[in-house]
Amino acid sequence: MNIFGVGLPEVTVILILALLIFGPKKLPELGKQLGKTLKSLKKASNEFQNEIDQVMNEEDKDKSPKSIESNQTNQINQETVDSENSKK
Numbered sequence: 001m002n003i004f005g006v007g008l009p010e011v012t013v014i015l016i017l018a019l020l021i022f023g024p025k026k027l028p029e030l031g032k033q034l035g036k037t038l039k040s041l042k043k044a045s046n047e048f049q050n051e052i053d054q055v056m057n058e059e060d061k062d063k064s065p066k067s068i069e070s071n072q073t074n075q076i077n078q079e080t081v082d083s084e085n086s087k088k
Helices: 008-087
Strands: none
């Protein structure tokens, strides 16, 4: 078990210190509040990542069809010019 680079022995020491400092009555409340905070941070992080992914996907979609269409249009125009030049 490795949470934020902290192993099981370190977590145990931190929990024992928290128990001594805050006492057994406050510890469940602090744990509950810490859990809510971590959950909200994770949710915000996931939302942020989803927004970034969505913007990146939109940019890819915008670039791909236009570049393909412009390449096809350029090829058709070049072929037309080539065929006209060969007729002359």
